[in-house]
Amino acid sequence: MRYLFEEYAFDTARRELRRGTDVIAVAPQVFDLLDYLIRHRERVVTKDDLIGAIWNGRAVSDAALTTRLNAARSAIGDSGEEQRLIKTLPRKGFRFVGQVREEREVAGPDDALESAPALPDRPSIAVLPFANMSGDPEQEYFADGMVEEITTALSRFKSLFVIARNSSFTFKGQAVDIKEVGRRLGVRYVLEGEVRKASGKVRITGRLIEAATGTHIWADRFERDMTDIFALQDDVTLAVVSAIQPKLFQAELALASRRRPEDLTAYDLLLRAVQQVRPATREGLAEGLRLVQRALELAPRFAAAAALAGACHVENVVRNYAVDPQFERREAVRLMRLALSLDDGDPDTLASAALISALLVGDCETEIEMSDRAVKLNPNLYRAWNCRGWVYKIAGQPEEAIRSFERAMRMSPVDPQTFSVLTGIGFALIELRRFDEAIIAAKKAQRLNPCYPGPYRCLVSAFAHLGRDAEAHEAAARMLEIDPAFTISAWITRSQVSKTAKLMIEGFRKAGLTE
Template sequence: MRYLFGEYSFDVDRREVHRGVDVVSVAPQVFDLIDYLIRNRDRVVSKDDLIRAIWNGRIVSDAALTTRLNAARIALGDSGEEQRFIKTLPRKGFRFVGAVREELEQVDAAVTDHQQVELQQPDLALPDRPSIAVLQFENMSVDPEQEFFAEGMVEEIITALSRFRSLFVISRNSSFTFKGRAVDIKEVGRRLGVRYVLGGAVRKASGKVRITGQLIDAVTGAHLWADRFERDLTDVFSLQDEVTLAVVSAIQPKMLQTEIAMATRRRPENLTAYDFFLRAIHQYHLTTRESLAEAIKLAHRALELDPGFGSAAALAGDCHASNVALGYANDPQFDCKEAVRLARLALSIDDGDPDTLSRIAVILAGIVGDSEAEIEMADRAVALNPNSWRTWNNRGWVYILAGLPEEAIRSFERAVRMSPVDPLLHMTFFGIGNALLRLSRFDEAIVLFKKALRHNPSFTPAYRGLASAFAHLGRDAEAHEAAGRVLEVDPAFTISAWIAQVPKHSTLFVEGLRKAGLPE
């Protein structure tokens, strides 16, 4: 179900809010609050109604409710003064007053044939080794801005767990799709193909961090372990290690604490720098023009505070490279130079962290083009952490840019298994489609480009892929329709400008764009 109001689209099934073609970042509770108000727009909703619906009846302060309502208004471009969508009725409650049109999800004609949608994927089989997914921990702080801290803590725990080769660990992007939802742990296990699920909560206040966690067998539903940890904020990394060790010990008791020390990547000395880094990661995952710009600022703040923070340098470089790849760059040459500079800086600081290596490999593959060195780097990242969606996904792009599409497809397929419900799967499916197009397997490429668009209907690169593949097959009407969608989203698009931004392009891809009638 999709609700349309003003310039906004509110997608209940995908839990996404769009303003035009741009994705609006909305915290889970804020999304649920907007959803509840829209569904009950025919009446005034009381404060008690909201607390029962959003907080399951838990006692919450008026300040917490006001904070969520303000966040909802900000997300919808509303305000307490204007009240264009959410109206406050003093001493009575709240009501959604915007004109809403309901729309059952339609799949665009350029995306699918005969309005056929993809069938739900079957449950995934369990791997042949212990497997785990870590769900987003609930933010127990009153301040919704601490959401990024809870995300960052969980991402660090996932990273630490993924270093154990004897474990199969699902990517945070897939496990975080269950964020803010009441879920059946057995269903989570079936959808992600894992035996164990870790959940919990984080509270950061008064210079201390408290984590509560519980480990559940997703097959039987049995609780295997539960505990609470509390430390000063200055000991946050030790806290992460304690949680990791407790989880691993519950799954594989013979694992030793020394393995964690060996697996732990270099950590920043400055905790304020680490805070900026966590905020930057949060913005990076939103992948909008504005969020990448903010991620660059935050990552640079982290670097200013701790010049030896290699992961922050790699993240900043990745953001600059993403600006170019996604067509956000106002000055592509500047972004390319910054991406390479930061990548080399990160490599000089820490050449042993798998995520950093995989980011650098893609940056250099797309801009420098020393295929042998970049393949070696991508392979080493996978060897260091074979459980990481990022290392496998980035390895796929490195192999595409090196002109080895068959191996790229194998890497992307491995990435999909590591994160089977990832919000960024459209990028991975686009990668597979790109590789198939380079192999002249145009029919198969079309299937993957459509698949990418089913996951993200506003993802312009997939329309470019469709235009090229349809044109190569002589399906001119469909090619022109896909080309029209490219120009609808980006009216200034030209093939020559795109080639200038993406120097490691495929000749077949470009030939197809020309056949589809896109402007030179």
């Protein structure tokens, strides 16, 4: 059923409120309140009516009810003073007094199939209302609030297409067929779950499902003490988003790898490039750059592709792979500026640009501002915290760098790029003279990626500062196997990493590395 009043359309099937073509964000509880008032507009609705229908009879303060009514009025351009559409009758109740026209859609058997939205060309997800398994109405609102928080957190990833909560809540209280949900909402993935309260604890179960096949991509259970309900929501939201965002990306990588080359879009090419770039080998970076350049040919305004191309050029410079280092430097900076000109509001693009600039330009104030803005735009973005760590390390603020690196690891504790974060921690710890801790971090990074030279550089310097010469020489030998052209002066000229690495360089000299 659609209710039409003034310039608004209130769609109970899609759980959408529109003003013209614009969708107005409405919290589920406020939507339910509006729905009840509009459907019962022929009479005065009492406070007890609303509490019974919206809050299942749970005790609700007058202030809470007033807050929801004000939100409902605000959503439809009304106010408590004007009361153009929702009127308060003192000591009686409330009534929707706007002129309403009803519109009921009659669908044929094939209509739903024809009207099903096409899948976007990026990962798409709907977060369904979590089922309340505890029998406690209080948990209903906790679960709804948590789903809203997860939806909002996921929507901060510009690489994801996230269905608005109003549409997802259409399925609240229903036994759903995941394949049907995916088809009706036009999404590739669905997140569902349950909430159960018992013995002072809340247990939340979540499952990420590929809608077309019903395949479970990820599932986990979270159990927390029932103390501060809002802190609990934040805690679980962070855990869920940190787990499913990388899983979504891995699923998309697998999907792209199965497609034929002639079917690839710019987004698929970007995904394939990421796979090639991650190990950071000379061959992988060259292939990744070739793929991402093809993506830019297909979509010249693809900011993420420009940023990744710039990052490939930086890696070639920093790892001494570049045949023409000056050309690679210029290309990295050009592509960084191109990415920013295309989308300077995307946290991933901002994070990449901040790191490229920190490595090659050295404008600390601008780079810190960009990296700070990236994490503010999306506090759940692992890459933004990792880049921020390196930016602050290069800027000579190792304590803040470590805080950023640790936050990144909390975001994604089993991320394929964890070796980079651990190396950054090791570099920062050396400048703080915490050499034993630097060795621990570097050894962890080395185990995760034995072909990455950064951990060995960290080990060389830390061991040398501690007078553990044999271990320093062994680490130096391993590093030179990976980077045989390494000299201290060459390392200093490669990037800005050395600018605030006085103790790192001092350790190199103590270990006897070539100047």
